[in-house]
Amino acid sequence: xxxxxxxxxxxxxxxxxxxxxxxxxxxxxxxxxxxxxxxxxxxxxxxxxxxxxxxxxxxxxxxxxxxxxxxxxxxxxxxxxxxxxxxxxxxxxxxxxxxxxxxxxxxxxxxxxxxxxxxxxxxxxxxxxxxxxxxxxxxxxxxxxxxxxxxxxxxxxxxxxxxxxxxxxxxxxxxxxxxxxxxxxxxxxxxxxxxxxxxxxxxxxxxxxxxxxxxxxxxxxxxxxxxxxxxxxxxxxxxxxxxxxxxxxxxxxxxxxxxxxxxxxxxxxxxxxxxxxxxxxxxxxxxxxxxxxxxxxxxxxxxxx
Numbered sequence: 001x002x003x004x005x006x007x008x009x010x011x012x013x014x015x016x017x018x019x020x021x022x023x024x025x026x027x028x029x030x031x032x033x034x035x036x037x038x039x040x041x042x043x044x045x046x047x048x049x050x051x052x053x054x055x056x057x058x059x060x061x062x063x064x065x066x067x068x069x070x071x072x073x074x075x076x077x078x079x080x081x082x083x084x085x086x087x088x089x090x091x092x093x094x095x096x097x098x099x100x101x102x103x104x105x106x107x108x109x110x111x112x113x114x115x116x117x118x119x120x121x122x123x124x125x126x127x128x129x130x131x132x133x134x135x136x137x138x139x140x141x142x143x144x145x146x147x148x149x150x151x152x153x154x155x156x157x158x159x160x161x162x163x164x165x166x167x168x169x170x171x172x173x174x175x176x177x178x179x180x181x182x183x184x185x186x187x188x189x190x191x192x193x194x195x196x197x198x199x200x201x202x203x204x205x206x207x208x209x210x211x212x213x214x215x216x217x218x219x220x221x222x223x224x225x226x227x228x229x230x231x232x233x234x235x236x237x238x239x240x241x242x243x244x245x246x247x248x249x250x251x252x253x254x255x256x257x258x259x260x261x262x263x264x265x266x267x268x269x270x271x272x273x274x275x276x277x278x279x280x281x282x283x284x285x286x287x288x289x290x291x292x293x294x295x296x297x298x299x300x301x302x303x304x305x
Contacts, residue, residue, distance in 0.1 A: 004109050005034045006304045008102030010087045010293075011094035012169065012263050013138035015148075016222045016254040017202035023094075023138035024148045025298040026169060029086040031098040033062070035106040036080040043067065043078055049085040061096045062103035065127030069104055069115070079107055088291075091173050092257035097139035100127030105144065105302040120144060121157055132180060139257065146301035148210055165213035168272035168296050170250070172241065172279045173261045175289040178234050183258035186230055195225040215251060215267045222252030222265070235259050240282055248274040269294070 007030040013023040038044075043066050045055045057063035066079055081103060087095040104123045108115050115123075124140045141149040141159045148162040202221045209217035232238040235255065245253065245264040249271040253264035262279075266272040272294045283290045 001037075001110055003034065003036045004106050004304055005032065006102050006106040006109075006302050007032055008098035008105070008302045009094075009143060009298050010091075010171075011097060011139045011142045012171070012256045012261075013094065013136075013142075014227065014255065014257055015206075016224045016228070016252065017199050017206060018138075018150070019199075019224075019227050020136060020138055021151045022148070022203070022206075023142040023151070024164075024169070025142040025146050025301055026093070026171070026293065027295040027298045028293055029093075030303075031087055031095075031102055032084040033099075033102040033106055034082045035103065035110060037110045038078050038080055039076060040078045041070070041076050043070070044080045046080075046082050047085070048082055051085055051089055053083075053085070053089065059130065061099040061127040061130050063127070064130050065100040065104050065123050066107055068123040068126035069107055072115075072119075073111075079103075079110075088173070090177055092178070092255070092259045092261035093171060093173065094139035094143060094257070096131035097124065097128055097143050100124040101140055101143040102302055103127070106304065109304055117144060118157065118159075121159065125154075125157070142301065144301050147297060147299045150207065162207060163211040164297060165210065165215070166267075166296070167218075167251075168266045168269050168294065169253075169263050170245070170266065170272045170275040170279065171256060171261055171263045171293045171295070172283065173291040173293075174236065174283065175291070176236070176260050178259040180258045183231055183234065187227060188230065191226055198223070198225045218265070219251040222254070224254055228254050231255055231259060235262060236286060236288060237282055238262065241279055244278040244282060245275045248278045250275045269296070 010026045015022040101124045137151045150160040152158040206221035250264040
């Protein structure tokens with residue numbers, strides 16, 4: 001096989017009580033990427049979207065991830081890469097991770113699955129570093145593995161795949177910019193022990209609830225005592241979004257990544273669509289453009305065609 005097309009999904013990270021360690025994959029939106037194997041030791045990147053992302057290898061997330069992979073290959077090969085991004089950069093739903101993971105998964109298929117998922121994750125993290133300037137795997141891991149994942153450690157990387165029931169996400173992406181660097185800068189430098197204990201307790205309960213399919217416990221566990229109280233001020237009408245989503249039957253939710261996207265989880269598609277309507281009504285009364293997505297949790301991660 002000399003050519004392959006993959007669809008790399010958006011992801012939600014910082015899942016309420018799981019800051020920097022818990023994430024899940026969505027079915028939509030997805031980036032479309034086509035890779036071709038070439039007999040040159042180089043990488044050629046072309047963007048077919050309108051986001052004006054750099055095509056120079058060293059500044060492109062997918063390019064850097066593929067460079068990391070090629071360093072482990074003692075052959076004269078390379079890749080031509082065509083990227084059509086559907087996940088807007090800066091959306092808070094894993095745009096850069098989709099590029100990095102999609103590229104290495106596609107390349108690995110062209111190489112007859114030479115590398116393990118753990119190795120692919122390391123390559124993708126090299127690319128993700130270009131965008132985030134940090135070693136954060138809670139978008140990379142769910143994009144690669146699918147479903148819900150817990151990143152137990154990043155040095156060394158240790159990813160735990162979680163069991164979870166059928167569950168749906170509603171995501172609203174307000175078309176505003178929140179710089180990740182600023183979103184991290186405003187986080188508290190010290191955390192009261194009481195808040196830390198509550199956070200740990202909720203994370204443990206959430207993981208247990210997902211494995212048991214206990215929707216009531218999932219709902220009770222989706223509480224954030226540390227990050228959300230600070231970052232929600234960056235997202236217009238956040239409290240109203242959350243309150244109306246819960247009234248519509250959502251189990252709970254919060255800020256995706258560092259924002260501006262907000263997600264809510266629901267037990268059924270019907271409820272997720274009601275949450276979508278509630279979110280639309282709130283933001284239709286503002287001057288802020290927005291995108292809405294309703295998606296079942298994607299258990300596969302990147303899909304190849």
